[in-house]
Amino acid sequence: MSAFASVAAFETALAALPGPDRTALAEAAERQGQLTKPPGSLGRLEDVAVFIAGWQGVGVPRIDHGRVAVFAGNHGIVAHGVSAFPAAVTVEMVRNFQKGGAAINALAAAAGLELVVVPLELDRPTADFTTSPAMTAEECLAALNAGAAVVSEGVDLLVLGEMGIGNSTAAAALCARSFGGSVTDWVGPGTGVDAAGVARKVAVVEAALACHADAPQTPFETLRRVGGREIAAIAGAVVAARQAGVVVVLDGFICSAALAPLAAAHPAIADHCIAGHCSAEPGHARLLAKLGLAPLLSLGMRLGEASGAAVAAGVIRAALAAHAEMATFAEAGVSAA
16 A cells, blocks of 8 residues: 555655654653763763664664665656766666666665665656656656555665766756755765856756746645656655654755755654765755754765765664663663763
């Protein structure tokens, strides 16, 4: 059964976002105050443990089944020369994921995470969104539901990523339509295009904004008009995870851009999310500020495919280990301040 039976069901879910468990938050914060360390001495590790406690609804949270979901999609705008790589690379990289040869395979294993790869109609790219919507309403809804489907029972941490040649241009268009500002604020080199390639990306985004200027500014319409299947899938996964109380770890610029149209209408959408890292793509820091998220890491990464978020998952595991396994002052027989 689909998580979102209709566009209206998706919009209803966005309008009724559940919050964290306040009792669990208080219990976790109280435990942090009793552990054998000066208050605040573990910095953000303490905050992360309390944060996850609130969403899991227990004072001592844990990760028994963490999942990485990488969504893949192809984009019609690649015909405009917006990427340093051909669209065929999307299919080839998905094959690499499935064979275990990509960075995310190694990083997911290192973080103790299950990896799920979800290719979305790679033989049928989205439409060129400079002249028409990228997806029909039916296609966008199907992508949202493909994302929601990875939030299955038992998953207690969801790490999200993407693969799709051309999708940094779609991400820039989503951000520009959702938050405004100059298009150049949101467009970057992506896969490594030169100055001429960046200029082509800017022109494509400007053409897309002009084409859809009179369209409704709802989250769904923005996703379907200037997004992509893999980006819409990430949005669906984020909303479904919120409904299930599952913390989401976001990867880089493209992954985070899936939230832009949602956050423009519902600013609390990212409340259950952790920004795994800040990527080297120029628009990412600006986007995280709009989402109200502070990244856990900043390692100069810009690969995508959930790589930065998977590295951050190791930090999250460390935070929960300290929270659960440290002795309290009373247990250790150590005098508290």
